[in-house]
Amino acid sequence: MKQLFVILGFIGLSLFCAPKTSAQTIYDQTYTDGIYVENATGVKAPMPLPYIREADVMWKKRIWREIDFRQKMNQGFYYPVVSHQNWKSFITVLLDGMKEGKITAYEVEPTDELLNPISYNQFMSKQSDTAYRTFRRPYPPYDEYDTMIVSHFEPTDVMRCRIKEDWYFDKQRSQLMVRIIAICPVKMIELESGDRVPQPLFWVPYESAREALVQAPFYNHNNSAARLSYDEVFLKRMFDSYIFKEENVYDRNIQEYAKGINALLESERIKHSLIEYEEYLWEY
Numbered sequence: 001m002k003q004l005f006v007i008l009g010f011i012g013l014s015l016f017c018a019p020k021t022s023a024q025t026i027y028d029q030t031y032t033d034g035i036y037v038e039n040a041t042g043v044k045a046p047m048p049l050p051y052i053r054e055a056d057v058m059w060k061k062r063i064w065r066e067i068d069f070r071q072k073m074n075q076g077f078y079y080p081v082v083s084h085q086n087w088k089s090f091i092t093v094l095l096d097g098m099k100e101g102k103i104t105a106y107e108v109e110p111t112d113e114l115l116n117p118i119s120y121n122q123f124m125s126k127q128s129d130t131a132y133r134t135f136r137r138p139y140p141p142y143d144e145y146d147t148m149i150v151s152h153f154e155p156t157d158v159m160r161c162r163i164k165e166d167w168y169f170d171k172q173r174s175q176l177m178v179r180i181i182a183i184c185p186v187k188m189i190e191l192e193s194g195d196r197v198p199q200p201l202f203w204v205p206y207e208s209a210r211e212a213l214v215q216a217p218f219y220n221h222n223n224s225a226a227r228l229s230y231d232e233v234f235l236k237r238m239f240d241s242y243i244f245k246e247e248n249v250y251d252r253n254i255q256e257y258a259k260g261i262n263a264l265l266e267s268e269r270i271k272h273s274l275i276e277y278e279e280y281l282w283e284y
Contacts, residue, residue, distance in 0.1 A: 038086070038227075046210040046231055049179070052170065059277070060168040063270070064112070064245035064253075066186070067161045073240040076219040076233070081156055088216055091158040091185050093230060094204060095120065097212035105202040111251070112164060114182060114203055123202060127153035160186035160198060163241065167274055169281070176278040180206040180234055206234070243267045 069078035069090075077090040088096070097103030098120040105123065106114040128151070136144050162184040169176050182205050186198045213230035220228050233239060244267065245253045258266045 033085070044214045044229065046214045047235070050173075052168075052179070053172070056170050056172040058169045058171045060166055061274070062181075062247040063165050063167060063243055063274075065163040065165065065241040066244050067163065067239050067241045069159045069161070071240050073238075076221075077161065077239075078159065079219070086217055087219070089155060089158075090161065090230065091155045093212055093216040094185060094209065095155070097209065098123070102212050103204055104208045105204050108184070108200045108202060112182075112184075112203065114205060118202055124153060127201075157187045157189070158185045158201070159188050162186055162200060162244075164203075169278070176274075176281075178237075182206055183209065183234075243270050246270050 067074050067077065069075065079089060080087050081089065083089070083092055094103060094105075098105055105118050105120075107116045107118045109115055134144050134146055136142055163180055164182045164184070165178055165180045167176065167178050182203045184203045185201045187201055188196045189199045190196050210231050213234070214232075216230050218228040218230050218233045220226055228238070242264075244255065254263050254266050
């Protein structure tokens with residue numbers, strides 16, 4: 001009998017000391033939308049680029065490229081249209097960086113130089129436009145009436161991006177290398193004739209944007225666990241583009257002296273000339 005009381009005492013003590021669970025505890029739990037917490041390692045930092053001495057640059061040429069977001073390889077720049085979680089389109093990343101003061105933007109100049117800084121509020125005010133149109137009623141008395149049309153900036157209208165980059169041969173490393181200097185989002189606007197033409201918005205120094213680009217994930221088609229950032233996409237050249245200008249004495253684009261298929265062939269010629277320069281350098 002004594003042993004029975006001892007056993008019952010141990011059972012009662014264990015029940016008293018056991019952790020108590022309730023429905024409130026269950027409802028207080030938070031769940032993640034996935035099998036793990038993404039970016040749990042902390043904030044990323046951009047990889048430092050190698051220092052370049054002027055004395056080591058034996059040859060250099062400036063190139064302008066354009067990335068078309070409608071191409072399949074470049075669709076990660078355009079989508080998602082609506083930001084969710086940490087996924088943002090390229091233009092949204094730039095605008096958020098400008099709004100937070102992390103990115104310095106410059107107005108578009110005829111020479112594409114970075115001269116006049118522009119703030120987020122200044123840019124958005126310039127993108128708002130008010131137009132007055134006159135229409136005729138389709139029913140009697142068929143009189144005319146004026147209508148005020150107010151248009152605002154739509155990120156979905158940004159379908160291209162221009163890149164200003166320098167190709168150079170570093171004799172210290174014996175390599176032909178490329179360094180992105182600045183990037184420029186391009187908006188497609190519709191004229192009264194119905195044609196859509198590109199309109200550059202602003203230039204952003206690439207070094208100024210790297211802090212924001214390295215934090216923004218880029219959609220990886222092959223493996224969503226191997227997260228890429230916009231900064232990695234630019235550094236690894238994981239985009240499709242075409243050359244629309246190389247530095248020249250006339251300071252003109254390819255479209256100014258070549259049209260149609262000839263402009264495309266001229267772009268390919270410039271691209272191959274960059275590759276062939278390094279090959280010819282080591283030929284003899």
